[in-house]
Amino acid sequence: MNPRCEQDGLPEGLWLAYYGDDFTGSTDVLEAFTAAGVPTVLFLHAPRAEDLARFPGARCVGVAGQSRGKSPAWMRAHLPAVFESLASLGAPVVQYKVCSTFDSSPEVGSIGQAIDLGVRCTSAPWSPMVVGAPRLQRYQVFGHLFAAAHNEVWRIDRHPTMSRHPVTPMHESDLRVHLAQQTPRRTGLVNLAHMAQGQADAVWQSLQGADQPVLMLDVADTATQREAGRLVWEQRGPGVFSASSSGLQYALAEYWRSRGWLPEWPGLPIAQAHDCIGVVSGSCSPMSAAQIDWAQAHGFLTLRMSVPLCLDPVHAEAEIERLTQQAADAVAQGVSPVIYSAKGPDDPAVQGFEAVAQGLGLDKAQASESVGMALAEVMRRLLDRTHLRRVVVAGGDSSGAVASHLGIQAFTVAAGMAPGVPLCRAWSDDARRDGLEIALKGGQLGLPSFYGAVRAGRVA
Template sequence: MPAPRPLSVFIGDDFTGASDTLATWARSGARAKLFLDPAEAERASGDLDVIGIATELRGLPAERIRARMPDIAAPVARLKPRYVHYKVCSTFDSGPDTGSIGAAVSELERALDPELTLVLGGQPSLRRYCLFGNLFAGAADGQVYRIDRHPVMRRHPITPMTEADLAVHLAAQGLEGLVSVPFTGIAAGPDALHALLDQARQQDSRRLLLDAASAADIRVIGQALKRLSGYRPVLLIGASSVAEALGSSASGLMPGITAPAAGAPSGPCLVVAGSRSAVTEAQVDAATLFDKFPLLPGMLNEPERLEALVECVSTGLAEGRNVLAHTLPGTDYRMDASALTARLVDFVAAVLARAPCGRLGVAGGDTSSAICQKLGFSALEFASDLDPGVGLCIGHHSDPALDHMELMLKGGQMGRPDLLDRFARGSGK
């Protein structure tokens, strides 16, 4: 007897976003699990409503994304989900050469032949809004900015956002022909939106860009998607707002299982902050429950100094102290972002090879992805919420020393100032 068809498969272009989508589905009552290996995801699919696949595509050149995607898409196609969600950052930061959303989606379309390709432009729950196809995002100062004028995202070190019109932004990456469905049309309700989507899939215009300016828009989109029926999947591109929409309208989900409980920390806490955003900088400054180690350029560039740092951090963990190692915003590390990430990954692997830790926190999407892959986790399950956009997960690993480690993988822009201390205490409050 064939395995049940999952409702949705989501492919996270980095680990922080993938863990947030996992948390969003878990809150809706879905049986959901996040895998690092697409083949393992296919093998373990039988008792799951929602299957996640975490990748590091956001940090890769476009040609490597195109080369990787067939190995990801093939097992997804065999699972025959009703929806396939390519999970991207809520700020859509990407480019034609790095983290190309267009390259990934084009390959998914080739492999899946979807009924429709829909870009969901906003996530109001995280103060990301899409109006008439233009993306806006809240900032740490409490203001909302058009994304190309956002104080952080317009200066992103790898993929600065210089275009707010998402159709123009994605067309530059090869995802052309997006037809805008403004929030004024979505406000007409799920019947009208369903009729529009149904008409689009019967015509040549199968790529649509949906606005999202409010939680009500997300609910309407979910209700309209639920009414679409077909053998081929619907391909959705967006942040965790896609899971919010589908989860709010889904019926027939298996009874949600109890998430692995996250109680008092089982050992000391290690946090590595690779993000150099102002939000993460404020969290590092506010942390009081850690021995702090600023990662100076010389430490990461000179093997002897790096070895000494590993020894100090390992000793602190072995003695039961929480440790926070962090990069310094505005500092010239004399290497590009990918090389800096690689040094941080090697640092974490060396520390954990010497000293156990109960909880591992990583700030920064690319850093999170690389560290989880280096450490060899096979899957993640959601445990509890820490902040909007930040969840606590339980890692599964073949090594008993790492199995069931509690993980916080957060994007640079996510979390309140006291997040790191709450993570160390084992409390989301």
């Protein structure tokens, strides 16, 4: 696409800059905008001028982060500089990208804390929030969040995965109530009825103020998605900060397209098949377990990581080397390996995780980080010992650990794969990593046959 000029309705330069609260969510935005015809680049660190110069046609840039698993203290120490850096790029919308399941708490991944820090970098008298993303089967209706699983749509506090999330379980579906536990900031709602009756601007007008309140926007279908995008764009003022899921990207693209500023959905390229791929999974979601089972039944080699050994500094090296060598041997024979730390939330490795960590003098966060780093090291060694050029990482924290460990500077979309999970092209100064194709998959995303689809190069 040739980006449109100011007289066509969209400004020159960047249109949006974002920080992703985890790596898989960051690539979700990358996919959503790229598929809509908005050239987008995802960096692993706040981009410098020379970094941006490599992508002169970019209209959206992101920074992949890991705040979803961090404390408010960590956020206060790390996020202000990132938000200021993004705001300095001049994009009219600065986004803190959150997961479309909104899982968070006052202690871990506080979205409220991120908003309180982020609104300081913009001067708009409000902070819009768009969470619903129908393409991902996420819906916000009268402030309540719903998400699909097992071919049904569940209220988020009854969702079979998110209501049981091991770190941030969702026990409240009304996002206003949930957010109020994390920030005292005023919060309002433009609901479905307001949108249908043309009252969105009136609600916005009644709420805006110097305290920059949050205004949640219901999204349940294409019409409400377009209206949410219109309100954000038309009322962005001199610059607005938004804590939103990739629903914001879908909403803005839908509105821009309705105005003729974007072409019809151009879609994404189709990937070529690869004989062999490598997979590491640190996810404990039921879908990830189903994907491991599918792989085992369809010719992949599945290798379980011993979590206790990887947490023990005496035995960690030997366990990492065992997994790496068995995986490399499989690749040499044309077999795709899947290395995983757990199979679903009921796996003994999950149920006994805290006890094992405490026995080794680690808190839960330290132990989770150790597991992610062990998977990252397995992937690094596997790539160095084999010809693999396409890999998958399952789990948000694991994706962050692996991508950071491989010396990658940025990602662009290489091909479509599954909703919310593009196949990315890695950009790196290391020739061994430059051009690597990698899919960073959130635990609950994709079909059971996802790994087979990535290997075959077909859309899952």
